Amino acid sequence: METVNMFGFFLDVILQGSVFVFYVVAFSFLFWMAVDAAKQDKIFWLLIIVGLPLVGSIIYYFVEKKKDYVTTSGHFGHIYRSKKYVPPPKVEER
Numbered sequence: 336m337e338t339v340n341m342f343g344f345f346l347d348v349i350l351q352g353s354v355f356v357f358y359v360v361a362f363s364f365l366f367w368m369a370v371d372a373a374k375q376d377k378i379f380w381l382l383i384i385v386g387l388p389l390v391g392s393i394i395y396y397f398v399e400k401k402k403d404y405v406t407t408s409g410h411f412g413h414i415y416r417s418k419k420y421v422p423p424p425k426v427e428e429r
Contacts, residue, residue, distance in 0.1 A: 361389055368392040371400060 365388050372380040372395060380399065384391040 364396075365389065365392045368395045368400070371395075 365384065369381060369384045369392075372384055377399070380391075380395050384395055387394075
């Protein structure tokens with residue numbers, strides 16, 4: 336009868352789970368960058384992202400996508416930057 340090394344088993348499960356999570360995150364990042372490049376009609380960047388999967392996605396993020404985050408202040412930043420924006424009146428409680 337064979338004995339099972341429980342420490343080795345759990346270490347193997349943790350290692351395989353970590354690798355799986357890394358692949359899911361890497362693929363999601365690659366997909367996000369590829370869709371962003373395709374939306375903006377940047378065919379050159381799309382070829383780089385597909386040709387050099389993880390490296391191309393990281394380069395695209397720091398060269399192109401980072402500019403978008405610098406120019407916008409957040410999801411609802413356009414509301415507060417507008418000169419027409421008037422905050423709602425405060426309601427007083429009695």
